[in-house]
Amino acid sequence: MPLGESERWEKTYSKFCGLETDFSDDVPSLLSFNIDNGRFDFVVAPLINPSYRPSLVDERDSDSHVLPFAGSDLVVSPLKWRLRVIGKISSWIDLDSEDETLRMNSETALKQEIAWAKHLSLRACLLPTPKGTSCANYARCVNQILQGKLEMEVIFLLSFTRTSLHQSLIFLLRSHSAMKLWLRIPLRKSNSEYPIDSWEIWNSLRLLCDHDSKLSVALDVGSTLPLPSKNSRGRWLGESVKAAIISTDCFVPIDGLPYLQKSHQDLIGSFFHGHAYLGAKGLTRSDSFITFIIISGIPLDDLQTDFGAQKHPHKPYLDYLSNLFEKMEPLSEQERIDFRHRDCLCTPLQPLRDNLEAHSYEMIERDSVKYTQYQRAIAKALVDMVSDEKASELTIVLMVVGAGRGPLVRASLQAAEETGRKLKVYAVEKNPNAVVTLHDLVKTRGWEGTVTVISRDMRFWNAPEKADILVSELLGSFGDNELSPECLDGAQRLLKPNGISIPFSYTSFLQPITSSKLYSDVKSRNNLSYFATAYSVKLHSVARLAPCEPVFTFTHPDLSRKPNNQCYKKLLFNVPSNTGSALVHGFAGYFEAILYDNVHISNEPTTETPNMNGWFPIFFPLMKPLEVHPKSTIEAHFWRCSDSTKVWYEWSVSLPTFSPIHNTNGSSYWIGL
Amino acid sequence: MPLGESERWEKTYSKFCGLETDFSDDVPSLLSFNIDNGRFDFVVAPLINPSYRPSLVDERDSDSHVLPFAGSDLVVSPLKWRLRVIGKISSWIDLDSEDETLRMNSETALKQEIAWAKHLSLRACLLPTPKGTSCANYARCVNQILQGKLEMEVIFLLSFTRTSLHQSLIFLLRSHSAMKLWLRIPLRKSNSEYPIDSWEIWNSLRLLCDHDSKLSVALDVGSTLPLPSKNSRGRWLGESVKAAIISTDCFVPIDGLPYLQKSHQDLIGSFFHGHAYLGAKGLTRSDSFITFIIISGIPLDDLQTDFGAQKHPHKPYLDYLSNLFEKMEPLSEQERIDFRHRDCLCTPLQPLRDNLEAHSYEMIERDSVKYTQYQRAIAKALVDMVSDEKASELTIVLMVVGAGRGPLVRASLQAAEETGRKLKVYAVEKNPNAVVTLHDLVKTRGWEGTVTVISRDMRFWNAPEKADILVSELLGSFGDNELSPECLDGAQRLLKPNGISIPFSYTSFLQPITSSKLYSDVKSRNNLSYFATAYSVKLHSVARLAPCEPVFTFTHPDLSRKPNNQCYKKLLFNVPSNTGSALVHGFAGYFEAILYDNVHISNEPTTETPNMNGWFPIFFPLMKPLEVHPKSTIEAHFWRCSDSTKVWYEWSVSLPTFSPIHNTNGSSYWIGL
Known part of the structure; x- marks a missing residue:
């Protein structure tokens, strides 16, 4: 059962939880067993026989030689290859070995496997963890792959019939740029056995490859307990983690079923955020928010075995994860609205230089919590300024500078009503389009006699009287970055000597x-x-x-x-x-x-x-x-x-x-x- | 006497040795005394009264206020300003002070002085050494100046008559981009008094300003003895040192005249290399190779005083330096030829892909030392291959692969002559233009019968016989970077089993x-x-x-x-x-x-x-x-x-x-x- 399955969701696109498998020459059976039967969304499978080594190939045979890949491109449909298989690059590969034969073998094999994966238009390949602490040569090969030299080599390397060559070319052109590389990095504490912080390995590869966006992390949670500290784990939140690999060793058996400890549950939960999004209705399909979950390792011996011959031995793990996902708290309304903005770069508003448009005002006015706070602040100020005894005689002059379409005017009037204080309001606004709305509000809300609309820039208006209270909402995300200081410095001459500015x-x-x-x-x-x-x-x-x-x-x-x-x-x-x-x-x-x-x-x-x-x-x-x-x-x-x-x-x-x-x-x- | 003075040299451009002076309101006299009388090439003079502080100016007077600059732009000619004065920025300026008033004053004063210097079209200003170990705010101001925000401010800041405004605008347009900033950095050993390596201060400013090429070092040699270690001093050789400031304290008096110790002589000598260039005949004028020398500090008390009223008290120091310069060894012919290439980026040759042109061959053939070495190597090989007894019977087959216009053919024939061995030479060359020359040489030098010209790429030529010796000159600056390995791998099938390749x-x-x-x-x-x-x-x-x-x-x-x-x-x-x-x-x-x-x-x-x-x-x-x-x-x-x-x-x-x-x-x- 794919995580986040929903009726409106096309199954072909809902590929979230996969299984790491051994090499199999029979790809159709592999897919049928794990996907059709086991209900996994995809497999992470070796592409080539693990015993293959380039140096063992007799060069004299090279004319007729065929690499021992898993099947040919024709054994399953192109779409199945693309959506159901993540290529697992041979784990014997060691690109920084001191042994030159091994190093050369590794480079040749890596490039052959990647070329094959590109030929198949796979979405991603899982790269093995660098073996040692040094990984410059690994980085160089990965970087060459990322920067695309291999595209043409694919064609020279493999032998096609004329038709499949043509087909593969089209496929290449359509999708080669999309193939991602996921580097398997263990999430482990550094200790005597692993003196190197695994984050450092990722960091060195990423820096040597200059932050290529096609290179991501497949975080291997493994079985080491306890997990690293929260701060240490927290670093990964800012990294491009495209997959989390969970070993069956992480699970503990309870009544013959696998369970995760609380710390692991929380960790896995943190990878579900993108799934929650995909589960939500009416939102665009996109892989880019997803962290894929991959189950790895052999199943526990003492799991329930009462499933029939059809049942998949890893199914209980998938069921557990699906269950965990179902229990997640759904996104709030606001979170759904903001979801599409997550980690998107927007240019900050320039409300002083530019006149805002209606939809910007709408966005601003929607923030009811903010206006409640303003109303509370104004009410407090009114009570501090005018005692209960004088409430009926004194009229407080309040200027809203930068009134926009009136939300602070409304908050001020509500504060006056709530506290029983008398108010005279000037609504000063430089944007002539918003002034139209303000005039309309004065008429329709019955604010005549209380609210005067002033169509001026607050910095240059000569007011007929001075204010007791100056209210403004000129703050940006970074406080002063929408020039609140400059505007209020220009407007403070409108304030009486003991007048109050809100904000203070x-x-x-x-x-x-x-x-x-x-x-x-x-x-x-x-x-x-x-x-x-x-x-x-x-x-x-x-x-x-x-x-x-x-x-x-x-x-x-x-x-x-x-x-x-x-x-x-x-x-x-x-x-x-x-x-x-x-x-x-x-x-x-x-x-x-x-x-x-x-x-x-x-x-x-x-x-x-x-x-x-x-x-x-x-x-x-x-x-x-x-x-x-x-x-x-x-x-x-x-x-x-x-x-x-x-x-x-x-x-x-x-x-x-x-x-x-x-x-x-x-x-x-x-x-x- | 300007250093490197020569008859063919226009005096106005020969500005090499300057004097650091105090502030003077009377710029014409300052220049007349130090340049016309003292024979210095330029002065490094404060531009504004050192007692000036922006915060002391009464703002109510600002309409009629004039900054206390040294003279106006009209007191000396624009060319004199430009060529005879380096602006010395006020040394009280401290842009990273904890005292905000001082910091603000510093920023205003720095920008005013720089604006004035730009108005005068000075070639450079000397910036004071950062006061503390932190210099981020200094860097920010310098960086703003380097990136040119001040250009227009000049005009607002200063009051001009209409004519001088016009004049200054033209001048600005012509030369503002050329104004350099020289940051005064002491050359000193770090010790308890100066815990910070002064190079670090320069480095931090340079990095914060992102290697702006208009920012350079004025290395202040000061009086501290001994000098830092040779390795430590050596770092400055790779830095942009545009001026060396030598304090009168560095000199020791001998018979009433100032002398430098050997270590200081060597140091100063290393700054003279550009002068030597300018002293050479027929080369283009350019400041860019020059390290300006600046004498600083008060003269020794016990110097000879028998010079009359006309004599300048710093003249003995200038004389000493001129003398030191005169004693420098002149550049060799080859150094002169290479001078214009010093630190110039050239794209390496691609002799395999491109056919070289005649002038490239000329350059290559000019290197007689190389061909002498080849001749020695070939002679040794011939003697090793053929004993004296067999010299008259055996004929050695030698192939020059990549023969070009024949220098290695000549070297081979000379080696044969020198050792009395018999030689048959194939000159293999892929460039058809060079083959023309080879044919001509065979005819004019009488090489017929000995030398056969082959117009082929060595990698693809099918030779009628195999060679005893294969001679080539396919090396690049970095050895294999002109593809010698690929060419010789392709040619080694031309060699007999025990044949010799030169190079080995x-x-x-x-x-x-x-x-x-x-x-x-x-x-x-x-x-x-x-x-x-x-x-x-x-x-x-x-x-x-x-x-x-x-x-x-x-x-x-x-x-x-x-x-x-x-x-x-x-x-x-x-x-x-x-x-x-x-x-x-x-x-x-x-x-x-x-x-x-x-x-x-x-x-x-x-x-x-x-x-x-x-x-x-x-x-x-x-x-x-x-x-x-x-x-x-x-x-x-x-x-x-x-x-x-x-x-x-x-x-x-x-x-x-x-x-x-x-x-x-x-x-x-x-x-x-």
């Missing part, structure tokens, strides 16, 4: 993260300037390597601050030592704001306002990922710079190594004044 | 080097593929960080070798610990060949054949320079790969950090078969 203050935060996905996506844009740009991202496949540190704080009103709002912050992050080594692809940014008194809003993970969804985090990439080793400190520098027309950030790191300064003079990314 | 074997060598110049040049080509290309380079401004290691060896004839000649070598380099930290920009490659018996040719520095000039070294760059710290090991990987149409190298490093593998599948650089 806001602070930005940063933390170093691993995110292969984001790094590859930026890199694939093929221009270094994309590394000097900040992005708004719904972070998901991310390892957060150290707690957040505060960056810039702005308080309002503030008459003493320098007019240009330039700031500089040096940040130090300590990666917990039980994390092991890790790779920093950039920094995730957040904000926390004090609206008034104890009323906060935040998207910073540790202080996050529950269910507030108005802001994705911001992501500042690094051109060159930063390797950090246990106990090393990360020293980063962030600058907020400005001139007469724009504001921008520059950033760099200086520990453990130096990066170039990113976005000099705002050449790639800036926010217009 | 060859080995390539590599060593890690620092070369800012080469790195910047590759980077300026603005395409990463240029980092995956090898270059032929007359290495000069280079720090060789570790001894060479052997890479690939080929022996001829060799019937047991694999036909594809693919090889892989892992190399380990240990940087001597007294070098300190350093930056590896790539690897320099060389070769050594055994022609026959004990007759060698080599361009590897420690075994170099004297006066052989046929091969520049090869340079393999790294995309991302590699930081190495004391006691760290460099692990590099080199592969020689091939397919049916080409041969190429791939390379990477894995220690201390990983690089991507360069030139995967020969995508950027390959040698055609």
Whole structure:
């Protein structure tokens, strides 16, 4: 039973849980037994006889020689090859052996197997774990494969009939670029037997192959207990893990059925997120979110054996995993909406320079939690300003600066009603399109006499009177990045000497993260300037390597601050030592704001306002990922710079190594004044 | 007296030795005293009153405020400003101070001074040494300046008459891009007072500014004795050192005149190489090879004082340096020829794929030392093959494969004559243009009957008889990089079973080097593929960080070798610990060949054949320079790969950090078969 099976789902595409098998010459039977009978979605099967070694082939026979592949391309349909078989590359291959014959054999065999897999248009091949601690030559061969030299060789290497050659060419053209390589990497604690952290092996291959997006990890959970520390496991969240291999040794038998311990359940659960998405209705098909699950190893001896001849010995494991999947909590409505944005790079809004469009307002206004917080803050401020006794005589002048289509006007009026205070509201908005809506609201909601709409930029409006309270929502994902400081500095002359600004203050935060996905996506844009740009991202496949540190704080009103709002912050992050080594692809940014008194809003993970969804985090990439080793400190520098027309950030790191300064003079990314 | 003064030299361009001066409001007198009277070529002078601090300026006066610059732009001619003044940026500037006022003042002042210097079109400004160990904010400001944001600000910042504005705009357009920044870096040993290696400070700024070629070092030799170790000083040879500042404290008085100790003499001598070039006749003018010398500090008290009122107190120092320069050994003829190639990136020849042109043959044939070595090797082989007794009866069959325009034919015939052996020569050449010359030589030199010209590719010629000796010169800068192995493997069937190949074997060598110049040049080509290309380079401004290691060896004839000649070598380099930290920009490659018996040719520095000039070294760059710290090991990987149409190298490093593998599948650089 495929995980995440659903009625609306075409079975041919639902390939989630597979089984690692031995070499079989009879591929049709192999597929029939494991897929039709065992209900697995795919097999991970060796493509060539494991006893084959290129050097044992007599070269004099080479004219008529046929490699001992499993079957020919014609034994099952092309679609079956593609969807039901992951090629398992021979595990004897050792590309960094000191033995030159073995090394040469390994290179020839690897390339022959890959060429065959490409000929079959397989979706992926599982590469064996590098044997030693050194893997430069392995990386070189993999890198040559990834960069596609083998395409033409396929044709020379194999002998086809004219028809199948033609067919295979078409197939190649259609799909060769899609073949992925999954590198089998054990998830294990380093100890005396394995002195090398297995993450280091992955990292060295990945760096030597320059983050090629077609190279991923197949994380082999194996049987070693206990699992590595949570921090150590957490590193893999930011890596491109396309498959998880679970050995039957990980299971414990209870009443003749296999079960997983809690720690393993949690681990497997974390690989299901993509399946949950595919299970959801009406969403596009895509493999890219999936972590494939692969069961490996021989079944337990003492499993129930009351299944008939038809029953597959690994079926109980599949059943257990399906069951685990079924028990997962379904995605919330908001999670479903945000799903398609997971780890997608978006350019942050520029609401000051650009006039927002209706759908952006709609997105913003949908965040009801935020407006509830504003209403609470305004209510508190009103009560603090006007005692109960004076409630009926005093009228508070409140200006909503940047009123948009009125959500804060509504929150203000509701706060007044709730507290029984009298209010006079000015709704100041620079976008003439939103002003149309505001006028309409005043008419339809009966706000005449209470709300005055002002069609001006808050920085240049000459108000007829001063305000007691200035309310605004100008914050970006990173606090000041939508120029709230510049706007409110321009508007603070509208406030009475003891007037209140809501928000009162806001602070930005940063933390170093691993995110292969984001790094590859930026890199694939093929221009270094994309590394000097900040992005708004719904972070998901991310390892957060150290707690957040505060960056810039702005308080309002503030008459003493320098007019240009330039700031500089040096940040130090300590990666917990039980994390092991890790790779920093950039920094995730957040904000926390004090609206008034104890009323906060935040998207910073540790202080996050529950269910507030108005802001994705911001992501500042690094051109060159930063390797950090246990106990090393990360020293980063962030600058907020400005001139007469724009504001921008520059950033760099200086520990453990130096990066170039990113976005000099705002050449790639800036926010217009 | 300008260093390197020559009659054919226009004085206005010969600016080599300058003097660091105090601030003076009277620039015309400053120039007249130091240049016209003192005979210095330029002054390094502060541009603004050292007591000026931006925060002390009353902002209410800002409308009429004039910055206290030294004079106006009109006090001396634009050309004098440009050629006679290097701007000395205020030394109180501290951009990484914890004191925010000082930091802000520093940033404003730096930008004002630079803007003024650009307005004056100065060629360079001398930046003060960073104050502390951290210099990220300094780097950020310098980086903003280097990337040119200030150009337009100049115009807003300063007040001009209409004419001078126009003039300055033209001047700006013509020359702003040329203004260089020289960062003053002390050459000192790290000790308790200076715990930081000063190279590290330069390195951090340079990396943060991403190797901007407009940023260079002004190396301040100061008075500290003894000088750092030779290895430590050697690092600077590969850096962009545009000026050397020599303090009067470095000199010792002898008979009332200043002298330098031997170690200092040698150090200064190493900065003169560019001057020697400029002193040579008929070569193009260019600043780019020059290291400017700057004298700094107050003159010794006990110097001779018998010079009149006209005499300049620093004149004795200038005289001493001029004297030192005059005593330098002049460049040899060959050095002069090669001078223009120093540190220039050339694409290596592809003599197999391309037919060489006449001027290339001319270059090759000019290397008389090489042919002398060949003649010695052939003579030895002839004597070993044919005893004196049999000299008159036996005729040795010698084939020159790749005969070109015949230099090896000549060397063979001379060897035969010298040893009294009888020779029959086949001159095999694939280039039909060279064959024309060969035929002509046979006629004009009277070689008929002895030399047969064969117009064929050696790999495909069916010879009428087999050869006793096969002579070839197919080696490239890196030994096998012009496909000598492939050609000779194809030709070895022409040889008798006990025949001799000259060369007998060859080995390539590599060593890690620092070369800012080469790195910047590759980077300026603005395409990463240029980092995956090898270059032929007359290495000069280079720090060789570790001894060479052997890479690939080929022996001829060799019937047991694999036909594809693919090889892989892992190399380990240990940087001597007294070098300190350093930056590896790539690897320099060389070769050594055994022609026959004990007759060698080599361009590897420690075994170099004297006066052989046929091969520049090869340079393999790294995309991302590699930081190495004391006691760290460099692990590099080199592969020689091939397919049916080409041969190429791939390379990477894995220690201390990983690089991507360069030139995967020969995508950027390959040698055609």
